[in-house]
Amino acid sequence: MRVAMIGTGYVGLVSGTCFSEFGHTVTCVDKNPERIAALQRGEIPIFEPGLDDLVARNVKAGRLSFTQDTRAAVESADAVFIAVGTPSRRGDGEADLSYVHAAAAEIAGAIKRYTVVVTKSTVPVGTGREVERIIRTTNPVAEFEVASNPEFLREGAAIEDFMRPDRVVCGVESERAREVLRGLYRPLYINETPILFTAVETAELIKYAANAFLATKITFINEIASLCEKVNVNVQDVARGIGLDGRIGGKFLHAGPGYGGSCFPKDTQALVATGRKYAAPLRIVETVVEVNDARKRQMAEKVIAACGGSVQGKTIAVLGLTFKPETDDMRDSPSLEIVPALQAAGATVRTYDPEGMVEAKKLLKDLVWCNDSYEAAEGADALVIITEWNQFRALDLARLKTLLKQPLMIDLRNIYKPAELQQAGFVYHSVGRAPVGQ
Structure with a gap:
């Protein structure tokens, strides 16, 4: 054809x-x-x-x-x-x-x-x-x-x-x-x-409904993660416990800094607008949009809190800028909220992303752009992981410890085990899990 x-x-x-x-x-x-x-x-x-x-x-x-x-x-x-x-x-x-x-x-x-x-x-x-x-x-x-x-x-x-x-x-x-x-x-x-x-109309709605449902799963586990931090429960155990239920499934139950990208943000907003247009308001999806927007801002606050309540005059190393790994897409990435918030709070940001630097430079200003993870970490007061690229999953922790001013990591994707970081001598903060090394 x-x-x-x-x-x-x-x-x-x-x-x-x-x-x-x-x-x-x-x-x-x-x-x-x-x-x-x-x-x-x-x-x-x-x-x-x-x-x-x-x-x-x-x-x-x-x-x-x-x-x-x-x-x-x-x-x-x-x-x-x-x-x-x-x-x-x-x-x-x-x-x-x-x-x-x-x-x-x-x-x-x-x-x-x-x-x-x-x-x-x-x-x-x-x-x-x-x-x-x-x-x-x-x-x-x-x-x-x-x-x-x-x-x-x-x-x-x-x-x-x-x-x-x-x-x-x-x-x-x-x-x-x-x-x-x-x-x-x-x-x-x-x-x-x-x-x-x-029918044509059914196919059009299937796409929006699917993306809205996946966005809802992400947002749900992120809210559960916030509760886990308050009651000293591991969100990954909760996610596994509910995900093994065949009616729920484990996909998209990974706590983090909120969804971004080319689809979920615009599609959830468009579905909300369609619901309003036809006088069939989608209250759950409306809340998902609101909670996800707030989630990204909360992640900046989490980093600041981990740094003792202030990042004024401090240097923060940020690993990962794209909204997810294996893409250079920066659209609605959590980094676009988190990095400017840290800068507004007085921090200098050193950063590295394996594929997203070209696109990121169009959207983020006044950063120190680095050639790898270790260059970003050199002289920083804390290291923050925003995107879970595979190369960030096996960092040389001993080397990082010598490069950072203090061994402080804030992992917004939960790619490390707390016990591993504690054993390596780090103060380690993650999402929906108790901090260690303090």
Whole structure:
């Protein structure tokens, strides 16, 4: 099959590349000439493990190409995916659909034969109908159908998630459109991956409901962690105890500094806005948003408290800036709240992140940027772990102890065992567990 992927951001680039790996001929389209030129040179604009090799292999095989020419890509396509950004709109939290609508209008003028136009972007209920209206109004004679195919990709594991998903959700209106999507996902269909066909509106809501539920699990265990600290209970034991219940499950029950990234923050806000729009308020999700926002600020307060109640004139080493490991994505990362709060309290911040430094420098100012963990720790009064990169999990504690002014670690991801740090001579603070070494 021939596929046009409108948008070469995270979702578009990963999805388009993986479809080409399935054997389809994919043309990825973007309006940004610099991005297209870079992709044509083999330069990948995002960090995603394995993506550069996958792109190179499929470009070489002639199945994957990049262009600014929407018309040429759409004219020959069996399916056109809209994979553009839907950021939160300022003021009301609703999804900004301007890029989706613009893409729909441009696609409309290029349709020459029966085409399935698929929204891959995360969009509120009813967006598919609006895309259909825009195309129909722009090109009344176009032969097309609109479908919804939300993505469920985790940054850092996106290729694996696309190739071996838990499920594929397709919102379609006809058997003809269903056959197109079934053909696109044929390798997964053969492997008996669950492919759920629903109405378009149902598929749109499934995406938001899934992300809101996962965000709720994160926020729930974070609140339990705060209680654990008050009653001297280990939150990891609590999480394991409830996670072994098959009705609950252990995933996303890891206490930390709050969720961030490209999906959960904007999707929970958009779902809240949709609930208000239809007079069906989502009180649980509203609270999740509020608690998560407060959580990030509380983590800065936790660091300050661990430093004796003040960081004025002190140097803090921060390891990890991205919202999660194995990505360079800084969107809504907890570090964007924690680091400025420490600076506002009078601290000098030395920092290191394995992949996020370039993006972080656009968003964080007046930091000391270091080349590795140990350079960041040199001369610091405390070391704070914000992102759980694997290379931070086995730090040379003896070396760190000689570099720090005092052996103080605040681990906001619970990647170390308290007994290990205590034995190494550290004062160790973590999340939802009692401090040790004091």
